[in-house]
Amino acid sequence: MADNNLKIVVERNPPESKLSELNIKCWPKWGCSPGKYQLKFDAEETCYLLKGKVRVYPKGSSSLEFVEFGAGDLVIIPKGLSCTWDVSVAVDKHYKFESSSPSPSPTPPSSSASSCE
Template identity: 55%
Template sequence: MSNVIEKFGVKIVRNPPEEKLTELGVRKWTKWNCPPSKFGWTYGNKETCYILEGKVKISLYGKEEESVEIAAGDLVVFPKGLTCTWDVLVAVDKHYNCG
């Protein structure tokens, strides 16, 4: 059963059902991967991603205490305009779609 977490506009669906992933066409989205690292990012568009592997701590830019972790099996929606810091704890592999 999936559960939903929403924090500072980031919506996380933990372990969404395969039917939902198929409905969204997740497996056809662009793939992106990243080794452990830390960097700032601003979303120019809404982005939906599905984490295949890895673990990331996302925090509001300049506010490390405002954070949420995403990991393998999470379907995540980042709102347009969000400025955050990605702290990639375990190398990430994801599918993503902007718009």
């Protein structure tokens, strides 16, 4: 049976204002071709899928217990999750790993939303 404390959170098609606030366009990018991948998350990851379709099967879950997400979804994957990614459509995503710091660092106001510096 899967660990229910390690829950994947999916926000479908978040508003552009949220994506800008998170500064997602400045996050690193990662992609993969269709296939099955065994993954373990040693840190919490937040990602935004530009394209692709994925079914995530947490380790120890049945074949009926999966989380599905795809292009346009904002996804939070918890630290400590071991899982299989079943990628049916090639993935291209922006991602960010959370630091171990319990409180987020303050972000200074920016006059340019598109600046990554």
